[in-house]
Amino acid sequence: MVDLSRRAVIGLAGLGAVGTAISWPRLTGGDIPGRRDDALTVALFGTQQDAAARQGLVDGFQTLHPNIAVRIVAIQGQDWGDYFAKILTMIAAGTPPDVVTVATEGTQLFASRMAHPIDEYVQRDAADMQEYFDDVHPSLIEAFLYKGNLFQLPDNFNAANVFYNTKALERSGMGRPDDNWTIDDFFTLARAMKDGAEGNFLPYFWNNRLWGGVVPWLYINDTSFLTEEKAPGGEWLWDRFYPNEAPRGGGYLWEGANALHEQTIESFEVLQALVEERLAANPAQGGGNELVALFSRGSVGMTAAGGFWAQGLYDAGFANEDYDVTFFPKMRSQRHQFGAGGYAMMETSKRKEEAWQWIKYCVSIDGMSIAHPKPDSSLPRKTLNDKLYGAGIGPKHWEVFYDTLEKFPTTGPMPAPPQQAAVESALVKNVVSTITNGKAGVRRGLETMQRDLEIALGGR
Template sequence: MSNEKKMSRRDLLKLAAAGSTGLVMSGLPVRVIAQDSVTIKVQTAGLDDNTLQPVADIMVARHPNVNVEWVVLTGIDHEEVAAKILALVAAGESIDVGYAATEACQLFAGQGLAAPLDDLVTGDPDQDFWTDFFSDVHPSLVEAMMYEGSLYEPPRDFNAANMYFNTNVLAENGFDVPGPEWTKDDFVEIARGTTKKDDAGNTEAFGYAWTNRLWGSWMPWIFVAGGNLYTEERAPGGDWVWDGYYDGDAAADGRGGGFRWREPIANSPEVVEALQLNVDLWQEGVTPDIEMGSGQTLTGFYSTGLLCMTPAGGFWAGRLGNEGMEKGEFDVQYWPNWRNQKHQFGTGGHWLATVAAAPDEAWEFMKIEVSHEGFQSSQFFNPVIITTPSRRSYSQANAFESTGPANSDVFYGTLDDHPSTSPIPAPPWSNPMTTIFTTGTSNAMSGAMSPKDALDQMQQELEDLTARQPQYYGDD
C-alpha cells in the first residue's frame, strides 16, 4: 500500500500562497511573464535576425504571447554598431535587448543604458541554470562583461586573436604549422618566407595581413610585447559571482568586478616596438597596405592563396568554409610568444535595456539564448561555428569537425592555457578611443609618420580624451 498522499486543490493553493509569500518576504525578484500579448525588441547586428531566429522560436514556443521583433543595425565594426544604437536611442526609439561586444559593454553600462544583471541572476529561482552556465563559461569572459562590480551581459560568444595559416601556402614554401610555443622571430621568418614578389618588386602573395580596427589589428602584438593602450586594473566587487558560482575554480582567483582602463600608455617603448615591427613588415612588402574594416576583404585573399597568415578567432572557421576552403586547407595556432604570450580577446552578448518596455520577457529571451537549447539551435554555432561559443562544451573539437581547423583546441585553450589573457581595452569612452587608435595606426602604416611620432600623437589625444570624461570609475 502506498503512503503517497494526493495533494488536494486546497493544499495546492495553500502551498502556492506560502511559496509566493516566502519569495516576497525573502526579497527575491520574482519574474513573471505576462499573459497579455507582448513584443520584445531585440537589437541585433547584421544578419543576426536570421541567425537568432531559432532562439526566438524557442521563446515563442514557451511563451506564445511573446513576439520577438528584430532591430537590425549593421556596421563595419562593433563601435559603429554601438554608435547606431546610441543614435537610435537618441531618436527616441526603444529596445529591450541590445547586443554589445567588449568594445561597447562598458559604454552602455557607463551611460546607464544597460541594466546590471546581478539581482536577476542571484534572485533567479532556477539557480541550477546559472550554476550550470557559469561552470561552462571561462571566468575571464564573465569578468570582461562586468563594470564596476556588476555583470551586464551573460557572454554568448568570444574571439581571441589567434594566428590563422593557409596550410597550402605554408607547404608550398616549405613550412609546417608552428607549435604552440612559437616566437615572434619564427613568425617573421614564416611571413618573409611566404611572401612572393614579381619582377617589378610588387608583392603577389603576402605573408601576413590585418585590418585596422581595435580587436585583431596589431593589438595582439601590443599585448605580447608587454604593452597596452591603457593601464589595466581590476575594479573591486564581483564577489557574488566568484564566490557564488566559481568557488574552487583556480581560474577565477584574483578576479574582480570588471576592468578599469584609466591611464593611456600608448607611446610606451613596448607599444612603439610593436608598431615598428608592423611598419617594417609593410615597408618590406610582406604586409599589404592596411585598410579599415572587419576583415571581409582579407577572407577573400586568404581563401584564394594570396595570403598566408592573419589574426582571427574561431569566427573564421565556418566563414572560411563558406568561402570555399576545405577542411585541412587552413589551421590556427596561439599568437607567437614575444616578451610574453598574453592574448587579447573580445566577448559578446546581449544586454538588458534599463528602459525595456518588457523587461521580464527580455530577460527570459536572454536566458534562453545562453541556455543549452539556445546554443544547440542558434545558427551562430549550427551547423558550423561562425563565432566561438562562450560555453566550453560547445567549443570542443567536435564542433569544428566538419570545417577544421585541426588545432581548434587553441580557441578555448587561449583562455585555459594563458591565464594572463585579457580583453581589449574598452573603457566607457571606447568609441572615440577607437577612432584615435585607428587614425594613429594608419598614420604610421601609411608612412605619413614614424611609429614613435604617431604614437606620441595618439598618446596626447588619448590623454585629452580621457581628461574630458566624467568619472566613470570609482576611486579604489
C-alpha cells in the same frame, strides 16, 4: 556620465522626425515596435535578415514561455555610437527596447548609460545558472563586468588567432609553429614563406582596426594603447560561481592613454619592421572584404582571424586542409585578445523579468545551439564547440579557439571604454603614419596618438 558622440547628439536632436531621421520606416506611426503590443522587444545591431534569422531562437524560447510574445527589431548603424544613438531615439519616442545585443565594443558604453545590471537575477537563479558558468571560461564573464556589476552573459566570442595557408607553410619548408613560438620564430617563418612564394605574396596580412589589428601585437608584449586596471568588487560572482579561481575584480577599466609606454613602442617597432621588410601588408592597403580571396588563392600566408572565419572560408569553397590555425607568437607574454557578445537588459524596460528569461534562454545549451548552428563564431560554452567545429567545417587544430582562453588565462577583451568610438578613431587614424615613416618615425607617430587618445578619453 559619458559624453555622447556627435552622432548621438544629432540623433537626439532629430527626435521630432524619428521615422525619417534614422531612415527606419518601422519607427513611424502605429508600426513603432512596442507601441500597440505587449511583446518583449529585442533590439539587435544588424539587418532585417539578421532579425529574421533569430526566428528559431524565438520559437525555442516560446516553447518554454508561451505567454511571452517576442518582437525582434533590427537597427542598422555605422558603429556602436550610431546604434547607441538610435536606441536613445527609441527611448525618447516612448518605444524603448527591453533587451539589446551588445558586443565588447559597446559593453561599457551601455553599462555606463542605459543597461541594467543582472546581478540580482543571476544570484536569485544561481542553482540554475551554475552549469552555465561551469561551462564558460571566467575571462569571458569578466569582460562583461563593469564597476562590480555584471551586465551581460556572453553567447559568442572570437579570439584573434593566426590563420595560415598550409600550402604557403609547405612551400616555406618549415613545419607548423610550436604553441609557444616567439616573435623571432614569426619573422623566420614569414621570411621563409616569402622566399618560397611565387608572384605577388604577403606573408602576413592585417587590417587597421580594433579587433585583430595592432592590439594582438600589444597584448603579446604585455601592454596596450590604453592603461588597464581592474575595478573593485565582483566577489559575489567569483566566490559563488568560480570558487577555485582567484577573484578577478569588478571588471576592466581603461581610463588612460598608454601609447608612449616602452613596450607599446616596442610592439609598433615590430609592426614597422614587418611592413618595411615587406613581410606584412601596409594596413592602409585593402580591407577585410578581399582577404578571403587573397588567402584562398595563396597570395597571403598568415592573417589574424577568429573562429567566425571557419564558416566564411567554407562558404568561399576553401577546403579545411588548405588552412589551419595557431596562437599568436610570444614576446614578453602570450596574452591574446578577444571580442564577445551577448544581450543586455535595458534600465528603462518594464519587462525586466521577461528580459531576464530571454537572456537566460539564449545562453542555455538549446538557445546557444539554435543561435549558432554553423561555425560562424566560437561559443562561450566549451562543450558546444566540439559539435560546432568537429562536424566537418573548420581547421584541423580548431581547439586553438578555446585553448586560447585556457592556455593563456590572462587573455582579455579588446580595450573598449565608454568612449570606445572616439578611442578607436584616435588609434586607427594614427597607425599607418606611425609604422610607415621608418623606425625613427614610430615614436613621433605615437606621440600624436597619445595626444589624440587623451582627448578621446576626456583629457586623461
